[in-house]
Every structure is written in C-alpha cells, then in structure tokens.
Amino acid sequence: MKLRSKWLSIVLAVVMIALSACGGGKGDTAGSPNSSSAGNGGAKEPPYELNVAFAAFNAIPSNLKEVQDAINEITLEKINATIKLTPINIGSWTQQSNLMLSSDEKLDVMYVSGRNYTSYVSKGQLQELDELLEQYGQGIKEVFDDSFINAAKVDGKIYAVPSNRDLATNYGINLRKDLIDKYSVDIDAIKTLDDLDGLFKTIKDHEPNMTPLVPQTAGISFVDSYKWFDPLGDSIGVLPDYDNGLQVVNLFETPEYADFVQKLRSWYTAGYILKDAATNKDTNTALLKANKGMGYLVNQKPGMALQDSRSAGMELVTVPLTPAYATTASVTSIMWGIPINAKNPQKSMEFLNLIYTDKDIVNLLDWGIEGKDYVIESGNVIKYPEGIDASNVAYTLNQGFMFGNQFLSYVFEGDDPNIWEEMETFNNEAVKSKALGFSFNAEPVKTEYAAVTNVINQYKMALETGSVAPEEILSDFNSKLKSSGIDKIIAEKQKQLDEWASTQ
C-alpha cells in the first residue's frame, strides 16, 4: 500500500512538472514581443520586421522569398525595416484576414478591400492614418488628386489609402477580334446594349456551339458588369446616373432595373447567354479560351484589351458602352491600411510611403526580379527574358494595380508605353459620382442588413443572368426585400449620405 502511494506521488509530481513546464513556455513567448519593441529610441536600433499581408489573385510566386530579400535591401537602407510578405489566396482572404485581425497575430501593413473597409473601421480594426500620412506619408499624398484620397474618408478620417491605378471605370463589352473580323461587324456602331442584339444573333446563327455572352466570373452578374448607378457600396440603395440629386433609391424597384433584367431574359431565351451563367465558376477569359463564348460585359479601363487578350490567349477588342465614372467603390476597391495591432505604425507608414514613391520596390512587387522574371527592352518597357514566358515565369502575381503606385511600374512589351499617362487622364476626366467619398456604415442596421443580403443572394444571380423569367420573380424579390427591411437600410443610408453631404 505504502509503496503504491509512493509511486503515485512520483507520477503526480511528474505530471505537475510537465504541466508547469507548459505554462512556463507560454509565459516566455508572451514576453518576447515586449522586449523586442522596447529598444525603439536607440541610435542603432535593430531593424523592425513588418508583416505585410495582401490578397493574391493569381498563383503565389515560387520566388517570393527572393523578391522579399531584394525589397529588404532597399527598405533596410531607407527606413531601417525589413518586410515579410504574407500573400493569402483571394478565395480565403476575407476569412483569413478577419482571423488575423481578430487574433493577436502580428500584422503591420495590410491590403484592404473596399468591401470590407467600412466594417473594419466600424469595428476599430484599422488605425487612423491622417497624422501618420502628414508626418511620414507625404509621398502618398502627392500622388493623388485630393478628391481621390478623400474618397477613403470615413467620418472625416482616413483609415486606408487607395492604390494609384485605374480609379474610375467605364462599362462595356470585350469581344473576340477574330469573330468580329470574320463576320465583319462594325464595332464603332455599337453604342448601347440594344446595339448588341444584331451581333449576338449573327454569332448564334453562325456559331451554333458558342454562346455570344458569358459572365465575368463566379458570383458576378451582368448588372455587376454594367452599372448605370452608383451602388453606394453594396447596391442596397443606389444613386441612379451617379447623381440623382443625392436621393437614394431602391435599385430593384426602378423601371431601369426591370427593363435590364427583361432584356437579359430575352437574351437568355434566345440562347445568347451561357445557360449555366447563374452558377458559373469560370472566369470570362477562361470561357473564351475554351471556345464557349465570344464576349463579356465588363468594367473597363485603358489598356484592358491587351491585358485580357493576354489571359485569354487570343486578341480581344473593347467596346465602351458608358463614360467613365469614379465612385467611392471604384477608388477604394483596393487600398492599404495599418491594422490596430501593428506595433510600430510609423514604420508601417514609411513602408507604405515607399510603395507609392520608390520605383524599384514597386517594380519588384509588380514584376519580380530583373533579369530573371523580366528584362528591360527599352526605357520603360520590359519583356520576358530568353526562354521565359507567361507559363513558366516564377513571379506570377501580376497584380500591379495593388502595390501602391502603379504609375511607377514598368510597362510590359505590347502594352501602350504611354499607358500611365493615359490612365492619369482617364482618372482625372472621369465623371465623379456625386457621392464620391461617401461610405456607408451598415452597423446601425445590421440585423436588416444580414436578412437583406440573404434575399439578394437568393434572387440576384438568377435574375441578373436571365436564368429565370422576371415577370413573377421580380415582384417576389421586391416583396421579400421589403419584408426583410430594405427600406430601413435605405433610410439609414439616406441619413448618412445627408450628413456626409452637409460636411462637404
């Protein structure tokens, strides 16, 4: 008996030691960040490592580490910091970034998508940038027209800065050049949606295996690809014609909406629209590549024809159907912010300043390593090195629109060398929505917002791809929106918009 209890006490002791060891380990890791951030003011302070998280729209490059090292050489010298690039696949971005923000994960600089922006701000997940911009971000302010940087303001304060790229958009259709030529279509005569009927009919009659119109990508309806209204963030309460005297209206009740979905239905039943459009998971260019379609409605910008031709592997032409508009959404869709748990916001801002002003960093992020991923052809124009092409290049991100100031980026061979000047004109000449700079905060009506979002999800794709007959469905849709409280959201939006307008 005694022997056994002795044994037991030994076992118990071992367990206790093991447990306390676990506890001790925890304490150590919790202590370390404090000690590293303690030595800030010293003359020879150790370089600060910035964790930079962003969404990867394409495959994550195999040589990302190399690019990161090359950037670190520059940042070490200029701002005494190193960076760690954390790309996250766009598909899981919303969830993962939310997790990173909600947990205590070290995160110093992050890509902010316009869709999440106001909710980040209202939940206090982003730092206020006005002062930091003033002190360490002058380079960023110089890049932009004031109206664009002000577009990112929420309640008069800036929480993220847009990347400098196409800040406006016009809607139109991209079409296969080979088929345009084959049936000698006069694309200059196409000015409105109705002008497309003839073209679609020709294609349908002569190319039986092809649907003339394919959707833009998964979850994007044809209304998303052709907006005649400022969606004010989410299309729940919109400004028709980007003005409407700042009167917010319910898009789904407007006659224009009814006409548009009716038009889509007539196209769908005529066989002009991909039958699987509502559940489609492929991108527009992939569908064209597979010979399934001849064109797609899309939000356009200068240089788009070449960009999409490259991903479709065939020549495309762009036909604009609307003028260019700048809205809060078009400006704020891609931004950079500093999360609330960033330990050294000054360094974060200094790094942001660099991606708007330092040509070398911008090109490392946009194109990878010179000599390996690209070579300079002449002046500002680059091309793939010998033996490298789009299929085997290591640096696959290809998302120059994201990393700070795209106007500092090289231009790829085949693109217009003057693209950035054109883009600047495009931005500056775009029709600015009357509500440019207004962002809606859904927090006060979030109960209704969740319900209405669900109703929209239920009807949107089917209606806005022509997959169902709008006659009965549209009125069902509207009555369900009403019972879910869309009017309350619109009233709230109107109230916020009026408040915003009075401060302008």
Next chain:
Amino acid sequence: MNPERSVKRRTTFKKYLPYYLMLIPGMVYLIINNYMPMFGLVIAFKDINFVKGIWGSDWIGLKNFEYLFKTSDAYIITRNTIVYNAVFIILNLVVAVGVAILLNEIRNKLLSRFYQSVILLPYLISTVIISYLVFAMLSMDNGFMNNTVLPMLGMEPKSWYNEPGVWPYILTFIHTWKGAGYLCIVYLAAIIGIDQEYYEAATLDGASKWQQIRRITLPLIAPVITIMTLLAVGRIFYSDFGLFYQVPMDSGALYDTTNVIDTYVYRGLMQLGDIGMSSAAGLYQSLVGFVLVLLSNFIVRKINKENALF
C-alpha cells in the same frame, strides 16, 4: 455521516486513484479546448469593438440573435435544417445497419473487404469534388443528364440548378451515399463483436436468418445504435455546410430547399463579417442541440434504461 460508509468511500477512492490520474490528460485537453473557449460565448451578447476588447465592448442583449428570427426565411431555414437532418438520421441508420448486416453475411473475406472499401470511399471525397461530380451530371450545357439521359428517355432538358423541387431528393441521395459507409463500419464492428455462440444456438433451434437478425443482431447492437443516433440528434441544428453550399453551387433559385442555418448565417454575414452575430448563431445551434440531446436521452431512458447515455 455514517463512518463505516465514509471509510468505504475512501477505500474505493484509493482503489480508483490510478484511474483518476489517467483521466487528467484528457480532462486538461477538454478544459483547454472545450471549456475555456466557452467564455467566448459572451461575444454573442456584445457589440464587438476591437479597440475596446472583448470585455470592454458594449452589452447589447439579444440584438445579435434578432436577424436569425427576423424574416420569413427563419421558418424556411429552421424547417430545412431539422427535416433534412431528421431524414438523414433515419436513412443513415436504416441504410448503414442494413448494409452492415449484409456485409457481415458475406463469407468471402476478400469480397467483404472490397465492398467495405467501395462503400466507404465516398465518405473520403471532399464535398467540393462531389459538387463537381454532381455538376458533371446536372450542368445545363454539358451535363450527363441533359445531354444523354433525358434525351434517351425522350424528355426535355431540365434547368436543374433552377428547380428547387428536385433538390431534397438529390441532397438526400448524396448525403446517404456519402455518409452511410462510415456509419456502416461502426455498426459492422459492433456486429462482429457479437458472440458467435448465440447464432450457433439459434441455428440449432432452427431459427431462420431473418429471425436471427431480428432477435439477436439488432437487440445486441441497439446500444451502439442509440449512441450514434443520440450523437446525431445533438447535431440536428447543425448542417453539413459543404453539402448545402457547395453541392447546389450556391444557386439562389434553390434556396427554398437548400438554405439551412449554416448557409444562411454564412451568406448573411459574409459582407458584415460580424463575429457577434455569428457567435449568436453558434450559441443558438448548440443550445437547441443540447436540449434535444437531453430530451432524446430522457426518452431512451424511459424505454430502456440500459441504453441511455447518462
């Protein structure tokens, strides 16, 4: 109270002490992973603001729960969740036990193993892949059904992803096809564990195969059936997200028959990203599950005390 009794209790405690010690690692695991996060339940009653922190955020009572009950969808999602899961539980039980009994009757070892693996295989396939298998069958443009099966039967092509009426059957079929194999193995293990002497005795008495199944096999695996069913009942308010979200390709036209609590919450909060509202949904689901487990255990207890979980 009674000194004799307390001595007895002390000796039994001593006797079982090693077992209590063996319990410790498991308990520690449970406490860290299952009990400590329960403090997070307060999030469901708060208007979370990361600047103020979890404890500092404002209390807002039941406001986070409102959206779950606000609209006419509340009825549809609750109905869908419960009815689907109820059907799944019954079907899984019947199919899995049936197949397990059949498998047990196969005397050829090799064949028996082969069938087991074939039946289990769908369980191991990711739902995303299953959704594409289904899409290959049902696609409007290239689907097997629309291009081969229906024309062969002389029927018009159907727009499957816009027809809510057919999806209860499709989803039930897929779920059973996917899930029964796994349960079947659990039941098969229970059946194999039955002492062969019962069957030998029964055969001597001239009992038919059917009688053996009814009088020996089923009663002896009843405890396993009860446990598996009670566990499933506890999760009746959760639904297989992949099945209801991926397989119908998130097609809005199908929501009437495919929207369940999990997909509703996911879709409603994708844009808001509000963790208060999502924890509210989670709390609501676990609460209902908890009540249902208590209730069904109570019923089992009434019928047969030995089979009850607690």
